[in-house]
Amino acid sequence: MRLWDKGESTDELVFTFCVGEDYILDNRLVPYDVQASQAHVRMLAAQGYLAPADAEALCGSLAELGEAHARGEWVVELADEDCHTALERHLTERLGEAGKRVHLGRSRNDQVLTALRLYLREALATAADQAASVAEALDELAAANPEQQMPGYTHMQRAMPSSVSEWAGAFASEIRDDAEGLRAAQRRAGKNPLGSAAGYGTPGVNLDREQTTQALGFAETQWPHAAAQLSRGKAEAEAVFALTLLAQDYGRLAADLCLFATSEFAFVRLPAAFTTGSSIMPQKRNPDVFELLRAKSVGVAAQLGHILAITHKMTSGYHRDLQEIKAPLFRAFDEVAGMSAVLARAVPGIEFDSARLQAAMDPGLYAAERANRYVTEEGMSFRDAYRRVAEELAAEANSQG
Ligand code: ARG
Numbered sequence: 001m002r003l004w005d006k007g008e009s010t011d012e013l014v015f016t017f018c019v020g021e022d023y024i025l026d027n028r029l030v031p032y033d034v035q036a037s038q039a040h041v042r043m044l045a046a047q048g049y050l051a052p053a054d055a056e057a058l059c060g061s062l063a064e065l066g067e068a069h070a071r072g073e074w075v076v077e078l079a080d081e082d083c084h085t086a087l088e089r090h091l092t093e094r095l096g097e098a099g100k101r102v103h104l105g106r107s108r109n110d111q112v113l114t115a116l117r118l119y120l121r122e123a124l125a126t127a128a129d130q131a132a133s134v135a136e137a138l139d140e141l142a143a144a145n146p147e148q149q150m151p152g153y154t155h156m157q158r159a160m161p162s163s164v165s166e167w168a169g170a171f172a173s174e175i176r177d178d179a180e181g182l183r184a185a186q187r188r189a190g191k192n193p194l195g196s197a198a199g200y201g202t203p204g205v206n207l208d209r210e211q212t213t214q215a216l217g218f219a220e221t222q223w224p225h226a227a228a229q230l231s232r233g234k235a236e237a238e239a240v241f242a243l244t245l246l247a248q249d250y251g252r253l254a255a256d257l258c259l260f261a262t263s264e265f266a267f268v269r270l271p272a273a274f275t276t277g278s279s280i281m282p283q284k285r286n287p288d289v290f291e292l293l294r295a296k297s298v299g300v301a302a303q304l305g306h307i308l309a310i311t312h313k314m315t316s317g318y319h320r321d322l323q324e325i326k327a328p329l330f331r332a333f334d335e336v337a338g339m340s341a342v343l344a345r346a347v348p349g350i351e352f353d354s355a356r357l358q359a360a361m362d363p364g365l366y367a368a369e370r371a372n373r374y375v376t377e378e379g380m381s382f383r384d385a386y387r388r389v390a391e392e393l394a395a396e397a398n399s400q401g
Contacts (some may be wrong), residue, residue, distance in 0.1 A: 026083035130340035178246035190219035193228035251297025301330035
């Protein structure tokens with residue numbers, strides 16, 4: 001029987017449509033709904049709404065259910081709608097009357113918000129650690145190619161002298177900054193929505209929301225009640241924005257490597273294990289992994305667009321639309337986790353071709369430096385020095401041609 005069953009029948013097609021993939025996605029939220037439910041139960045007991053023995057039994061059963069779920073012994077079923085209902089069904093099956101007492105002073109609306117924020121806290125920390133491993137792989141690549149010169153490009157034209165370690169170090173530095181961005185995205189997920197119930201609190205019941213804030217390690221309690229539903233999707237969007245910036249750096253690193261691996265550039269050789277062949281052209285060694293990284297970086301940005309679009313112009317309060325935020329949220333985290341893992345593996349294997357890199361260091365790259373010397377050593381204005389070097393380069397080109 002459904003939690004909201006009032007004895008009327010539901011159209012099965014409508015029911016299935018409304019659940020959508022939520023029951024599958026919600027498996028990810030089970031451990032967090034377990035934590036939040038335990039904190040809620042303890043708070044209800046402290047407020048005198050649950051007998052201490054019932055509270056003990058509920059917390060124990062919640063822990064067991066969480067462990068059994070982690071071992072794959074049960075999953076959220078379509079008929080459950082979501083993880084909140086599934087857990088309550090299991091509690092009631094195990095404990096009878098006590099199971100039915102857990103759902104006081106809360107609603108699935110604040111439960112899902114709470115579970116998502118607890119999920120975000122862990123997922124953001126993990127994503128930041130994974131980004132740090134990619135930055136370390138880039139540090140290794142820089143260290144493996146000390147002193148190796150490489151042109152720096154503007155407009156895809158040779159511009160200034162640079163080096164492999166500067167190139168790798170720049171990506172490492174930005175990726176570390178993206179990891180900082182992921183950590184900073186914790187702020188919005190740090191507000192406790194639990195106890196806001198359907199969105200307007202629980203008249204007639206005296207909850208201690210500060211207690212669950214403490215127990216769950218939130219930074220603060222979200223007030224007023226109605227702010228909680230208004231904020232759904234914002235911590236998610238901020239997290240996925242931080243992921244988007246990271247994915248974009250991965251995509252740009254991959255774009256450079258695709259270019260550097262062409263036979264025209266040939267700055268890098270990709271290890272055979274990281275390339276794929278062509279079914280028709282026997283000579284091919286394709287950088288598919290980097291092409292897919294480039295494409296997937298766009299996919300992450302698309303998830304952000306999807307999340308933002310769902311809440312746009314929505315009136316305040318809970319709407320079922322909000323359920324649709326979960327899929328793009330989880331997808332963004334999963335895609336970035338995959339990207340981080342493959343980059344951390346592939347980057348240290350990239351080999352630079354010193355002969356090709358040296359040959360690309362044409363004299364034009366030193367033109368700005370030459371002009372700067374006329375300024376610092378001969379006291380010329382930069383404008384005059386610039387023109388003098390341009391003339392010298394033209395003359396040198398003429399004498400060679
Ligand atoms: N699966 C729902 C969601 O993610 C849970 C809340 C359902 N609440 C409701 N009033 N139908 O939003």
